[in-house]
Amino acid sequence: MSSSGDSMAQADDKGASRDTGTLGKLMVLLDLVTHADVPLRFTDILALANQPRGTLHRQLGHLVEEGLLELDAEGRYAPGLRLLDFASRSWARNEFRLIAAPHLAALHRETGETVHLGVLRGSSIIYLDKVEGHQPVRMYSQIGNASPCYCTGVGKAALSVLPRDKIEELLPGLHFNRFTSATHVNAESLLAEIREIAAAGHAFDREEHEAGIHCVAAPIWSDDRSFIGGVSVTGPAYRLSMELLQEWVVPVQVTARKIMDEMRIRLGPRR
Amino acid sequence: MSSSGDSMAQADDKGASRDTGTLGKLMVLLDLVTHADVPLRFTDILALANQPRGTLHRQLGHLVEEGLLELDAEGRYAPGLRLLDFASRSWARNEFRLIAAPHLAALHRETGETVHLGVLRGSSIIYLDKVEGHQPVRMYSQIGNASPCYCTGVGKAALSVLPRDKIEELLPGLHFNRFTSATHVNAESLLAEIREIAAAGHAFDREEHEAGIHCVAAPIWSDDRSFIGGVSVTGPAYRLSMELLQEWVVPVQVTARKIMDEMRIRLGPRR
DNA sequence: AATTAAGTTCCAAATAGTGGAATAAATAGC
DNA sequence: GCTATTTATTCCACTATTTGGAACTTAATT
Known part of the structure; x- marks a missing residue:
């Protein structure tokens, strides 16, 4: 369990964000939420992502609707379980x-x-x-x-x-x-x-x-x-x-x- | 290992695709590639996804650049390992x-x-x-x-x-x-x-x-x-x-x- | 070398995303 | 119980990205 919380293992190069348009922006968010070690509220993410409220709200909504994030009853965002299905296939093959x-x-x-x-x-x-x-x-x-x-x-x-x-x-x-x-x-x-x-x-x-x-x-x-x-x-x-x-x-x-x-x-x- | 290849366990409802704009379209592709049990060539995906060549090409490019898919030297697309990192965090928490x-x-x-x-x-x-x-x-x-x-x-x-x-x-x-x-x-x-x-x-x-x-x-x-x-x-x-x-x-x-x-x-x- | 197939690039038109501001809902303070 | 304050959601004119047909390049086949 210990090494699970390695505060920052950058999954790839940071700074110069790759040019993957809309997807890139969404992946930054997904990274942000999955790398936090507690569920984040909307405002927490707002502070970390510096993006306008409206934009962020829609983006998070899309990620939730796709099952990549989950939003609990208290309004906190956590990694979604659909990620597990993708990963199990990636690993198995x-x-x-x-x-x-x-x-x-x-x-x-x-x-x-x-x-x-x-x-x-x-x-x-x-x-x-x-x-x-x-x-x-x-x-x-x-x-x-x-x-x-x-x-x-x-x-x-x-x-x-x-x-x-x-x-x-x-x-x-x-x-x-x-x-x-x-x-x-x-x-x-x-x-x-x-x-x-x-x-x-x-x-x-x-x-x-x-x-x-x-x-x-x-x-x-x-x-x-x-x-x-x-x-x-x-x-x-x-x-x-x-x-x-x-x-x-x-x-x-x-x-x-x-x-x-x-x-x-x-x-x-x-x- | 056996049940790993259950040809089709629909991860969610199919038909009426959710309205998640660009992300939704990309997730359909990611699903398609991860649910296949062999790496797919561009043309294979073209046939399955019925989308225009140009569009598909850019979409796959973005998925690869983000590490969600991997493209091998023979031009075949397979699930990417970044999915594992996301999933391990989703599971651990x-x-x-x-x-x-x-x-x-x-x-x-x-x-x-x-x-x-x-x-x-x-x-x-x-x-x-x-x-x-x-x-x-x-x-x-x-x-x-x-x-x-x-x-x-x-x-x-x-x-x-x-x-x-x-x-x-x-x-x-x-x-x-x-x-x-x-x-x-x-x-x-x-x-x-x-x-x-x-x-x-x-x-x-x-x-x-x-x-x-x-x-x-x-x-x-x-x-x-x-x-x-x-x-x-x-x-x-x-x-x-x-x-x-x-x-x-x-x-x-x-x-x-x-x-x-x-x-x-x-x-x-x-x- | 010619032919076919596979993959990549281009750009005007269509679509989806952006972001500021207004609104609504939930919490905390009085 | 009402008001102030924080937090979350919706709206819409503006802008940026995605789209898709076609042209182009590269690789494989005859």
Whole structure:
């Protein structure tokens, strides 16, 4: 549940809003309401969205009518459940996840720790799958979550295989949020580590996103780098010592390799 | 995984499209692409959407740019991963689910079978949670899925507490899809069973949606009936005999009752 | 190389969105 | 219980976006 409230994991570039006309304006609103962690009243949204009252009112009305937002009896707006239906289909059909699933399970068996699969979207990592120990997992608590790329193992691994020009496009747009004392807070230190990761072929996260959580990750990419993600093994710092993290480097890399090999076969080599 | 491909679980009423202007048109497209079970090419969508080429092209472009759809190198459109981020937030914050979760777990412990929690949205049941045995659940395979109301235990239980006028609004819009030989295929037989269910306070599903699957469900509703859902225990027909189903009726009803009581406390009595 | 199909761009006309202001409804204060 | 104040909703002349037919470009096929 904890990491669910990461105050701001920008799902994509912010500033220069994309030119998607009416849709773009509505998506900004949807983002605003879904990223808040309590239902918002009309006036709250009015303040955040700076738009004229009339306009905002109609826009919210449309979003509600489409089931993307829900309006309760007390006049508060919350994310709508239609989003779940869309998402379940998006997830069920995702080819990358389907290919990776058995390899994640194998890695989980080998390490006994939680395994994550993530994809780079804009400057965020979207978690696509998770294999966790023992009890039934509250999956939505992690899957689908967008987390920043600069403070997660998968994120930093992904950045390490991003072409130079794409990195330079992305860096200026980052808003560094100091989650812990170990979080990167500027592009320079991040870039320096990215270079080390690129050379080593694996990334660590030592309590950069969440206190007490360690992680080791390896990147996954398509030949043309149009697709970039990563796989990681995560666990509590007291259990995943530096020695143990080091020990999982190869298994994680091997898993990433196997997934990439299978992608090349199933999705064709060029991409 | 199986029920994930239910060819058509209409997420809401079809025919008379709601008046949500530009957004409505785009949502129809998004629905179209997410409900297909393979990625669609431009021409495929052109045929399904009957819209002019130019218009469709721009609309798809906007959806892609916003991350709601993804366009691969071969020119095929698939659901976008941004949908996952929205959904994970929608799910994580859903109060009904949060309230129900411990009661579902208790029911699972008592019965040892799979427990589902669903909400009525339009003429579909959207599954909000699932507690399943043993191994880590592939949650998205069921959670978030929209299934028809007329052939699921939760769906029929929900209909049984829907006010008369709402039922009559809903029935004509239903498209009965014969999933098995036991599926209701017309409003009359459905309505007759709904009345029995209303009197009894519980619903059975005996292989109406999926062959070999039995289920017993009880409705959950807010005082003003603005919110309607249900809880169910599901399992293979060979194990859940008619006798055993009968035996779970009370536990399922008690669970529903407890959830409703807690909703009244936490969300206020009127709704 | 020619032919067909698939995808992309263009722009005047039609439509839908905008935003300020007025109205209505709900809350709080007296 | 009435008034003041905050909050939410409706209205409509003005403006911006969407529309859709056709022309154009690119890729695949014969």
